[in-house]
Amino acid sequence: MTLQVIDNATCTFCGCVCDDIQLHHDETRIHQAKRACVLGTAWFLNHTAERKYPDALIDGREAPLDEAIELAATLLHEADMPLIYGMSNTTCEAQKECAALADQLGALLDSHTSL
Template identity: 65%
Template sequence: MELTVTKDATCTFCGCVCDDIELHSDGTKITNTKAACVLGKSWFLNHTAERLYPDALIDGKEATVDEAVEAAAEYLYLAHLPLVYGLSNITCEAQRESVALAELIGGVVDSHTSL
């Protein structure tokens, strides 16, 4: 495995969003962090690029992403008032898509801010 070094990486664990982290990775795991705090370090070291979970689950059974996307679309389409919730651990680009989806399905969009 080839070791890569990412300089000035951004940590998204807490609201500080520190953007001066150095990350050492071997392609599947982050092996070392520099400048990150204890919370950031555990955030980076505990997420890998391994396939640890099934691609998708429908009613607890393994499914393909295509099937899951169709099932999700059907549930959201049939609902009178669907709720799109979360948005705090996804990128701004994904948040934009979420608002567009909420508009299409005529639902409510909300984040952790309301808690």
């Protein structure tokens, strides 16, 4: 089976965000990450497109996505002082949505920087 090649892919494992990685993949998993370092190679090869986990978990049991989103919204809305934290391993587009969520909820908003 021939592998598909993606040139100049971006690695988001560490703060270097190297953007010269060549990825060889078969649509399910990445088989080779050329020019990536040890950490980057592990990052690319360990993430697959397989369905390893359930869409969502509520109190440890599997649940559909819509139900999880609705419950999450209710829990955050009911809270007096919700906290929104993290935002490191995610895209800027998602981070912007998080800032909007914090604004809407009157929440605390914080990232790894404060650790």
